Amino acid sequence: MIDLGIIGGTGFYKFFESIKEEKVETPYGDPSAPVTLADWEGKRIGFIPRHGLHHQYSPHRVPYPANVAALKKLGARQILGFNVVGSLSAEVSKGHFLLIDQFIDLTWGRQWTTLDRPNGAHADLAEPYCGRLRSLAIDALADSSEIVHPRATALIINGPRFQTKAESRLYNSWGADVINMTQSTEASVARELEMCYVNLSFCTDYGVISEDLAPESGDAPVRHQDVVKYFGENVDRVQRMVRKTVAALADDAGCGCRTALERSWGNPHAGDSRPALD
Structure with missing residues (x-):
């Protein structure tokens, strides 16, 4: 059984000395990969590389419900999602860390819910990330030497293409701080499965409007290989911050995330009809 699930990029493998890999079947299909099990910061960790x-x-093809359900089936009741993001705000620079607290979801056509059935529930996402875990993470990272934004709004696009400059400027006018392609779906599925979910993000680029946000960078396009390269150059910094966060994330069976659907079913007499995960 694991204490904490982590979902992140493939580069996370270098963070862990794997105990073993566990293949997990779920009612929602197979996860992106077998779950890597490791002991880390006094916790048994289960890690899934989001993109395989x-x-x-x-x-838009990530099996989000299966990823989250696999971690729950192995015993996790809380998840740390890690993302790289692009900036949409002059307040957020390359190299900054963010604890996202809100998102604007523009995704479509993906596998995004566990509740697609008659008399399904309507999950409350007013506060889409676990406030308890966010408070623990904020406190844990407050004494780091890094710049950490304790609040930020992420704009989530469907991908796989990057956005246009006009789109980035529109999203900026909406109040979005960063842009990403995955975290809203993970957060909403975690809420549906009544798991605590917190996000730590690392800014790798300026969301195609570097001339607006960092004039010294010029008119620089966003390229996937540049994002990967910048992440690789800063992997030690990222690992330190993830470790500090993991060490701080204490479980609490009484957290409101664990009963998030209690009063959310469309037909209160139908009950919870989701497939069992055991």
């Missing part, structure tokens, strides 16, 4: 072992799942 060889980055074979584009953002």
Whole structure:
């Protein structure tokens, strides 16, 4: 059984000395990869590479329900999702860390819910990330030497293409701070499965409007290889911050996330009809 689930990029493998890999079947299909089990910061960790072992799942093809359900089936009741993001705000620079607290979801056509059935529930996402875990993470990272934004709004696009400059400027006018392609779907599925979910993001680029946000960078396009390169150059910093966060994330069976659907069913007499995960 695991204490904490982590979902992140394939590069996370270098963070862990794997105990073993566990293949997990779920009612929602197979996860992106077998779950890597490891002991880390006094916790048994289960890690899933969001895009698969060889980055074979584009953002709109990631099996989000299966990934989250696999971690729950192995015993996790809380998840740390890690993302790289692009900036949409002059307040957020490359190299900054963010604890996202809100998102604007523009995704479509993906596998995004566990509740697609008659008399399904309507999950409350007013506060889409676990406030308890966010408070623990904020406190844990407050004394780091890094710049950490304790609040930020992420704009989530479907991908796999990057956005246009006009789109980035529109999203900026909406109040979005960063842009990403995955985290809203993970957060909403975690809420449906009544799990605590917190997000830590690392900014790798300026969301195609570097001339607006960092004039010294010029008119620089966003390219996937540049994002990967920048992440690789800063992997030690990222690992330190993830470790500090993991060490701080204490479980609490009384957290409101664990009963998030208690009063959310469309037909209160139908009950919870989701497939069992055991």
